[in-house]
Amino acid sequence: MFAWEWLRRTPAYRHSWARTRGSGLVAQARAAHAFGLVALAPPTLAATEARPIWLARHDPQVLRAHVLSEAAVAQELLDIRRLAVSAAIGFDEDDAEHWRLVVAGHAIRIDVHDGTLLGGPTLLRFELQGLAAVRPKLPPLDLLVRGALGLRPRPTPPREGRAARWIDELRTADALDDGATQHEIARALFEASVPASGWRTEGESYRLRVQRLVRAARARLRNPLDRAWFR
Incomplete structure (x- = not known):
């Protein structure tokens, strides 16, 4: 939230939005990537309305996943239509899907490669690598799993003191x-x-x-x- 609130106030972002809003998709994507976003959003919108989708290089909580084709029991499948209260999606030049799902009041970012979440219940393989890199991904992954299995989310962490x-x-x-x-x-x-x-x-x-x-x-x-x- 705070990242977007500051970014949309910067003259550089406002200028980029005004300059590229009528440009092609490639130019808009390049401009967005320069600010760590999948796609540009109007700087007039607050974070709750703009729903910015951050690139994984800036947000360590982004979950990277691949769609698998083999059959699986229902409880192993992710169905975003039943899970998410709201969802936003962006695409890149490699057709990877960048999802922002709101689950139990929290935003979860998932980058989907080699497939799509749009076709219904999906079997996913998540990439987790390195102890330090895995740690920030555990809370959103736990929230995603609990929501998909119909379990109550864990207690909300204490509010940020700053x-x-x-x-x-x-x-x-x-x-x-x-x-x-x-x-x-x-x-x-x-x-x-x-x-x-x-x-x-x-x-x-x-x-x-x-x-x-x-x-x-x-x-x-x-x-x-x-x-x-x-x-």
């Missing part, structure tokens, strides 16, 4: 884009705690907090695809 600060950084970036001063940003974020006048002396702690938020927001805009967003 989320509140990240949201303040996004609000700061939006305020800067609107031409707000640091004092105005402080008043918007901290309301009555920030004095209306003389805040450089009476509200020094808030001034320093806003300065840190401004620095962080500008850094995020320079590097929107922080690895922290994909953990």
Whole structure:
């Protein structure tokens, strides 16, 4: 979510969207890949509406799978029509399918090679390699398996403790884009705690907090695809 919210705010992405929206599919795909996406999405849309599909090189939780042709019992087959609340798909030049499924309120990314999930219940072989690389894939794989077998998902992990600060950084970036001063940003974020006048002396702690938020927001805009967003 945060990766997209920062990416869609960057001038480079907005320019690329405006420049390539009328271009051919190849040009659009190249532009999307430059930003770590399978396909470009309108920068006017929030993450819940845009549903961005990230390339596996940026998102370590992407599951890579191959469709197998041999027969299998029903409980071994994946049927996305019964599993996913919503689904989005993108294709690449090799006709691989890049799926984004929402299962039990969580997004799961699957790259499907040598076949398709569109034809009904499918037998999949997942690629898992290396201990460090496997670890981030275990939660989405577990969620996928439990959903497909009709089992209850495991308890949701604790909320990211830095989320509140990240949201303040996004609000700061939006305020800067609107031409707000640091004092105005402080008043918007901290309301009555920030004095209306003389805040450089009476509200020094808030001034320093806003300065840190401004620095962080500008850094995020320079590097929107922080690895922290994909953990």
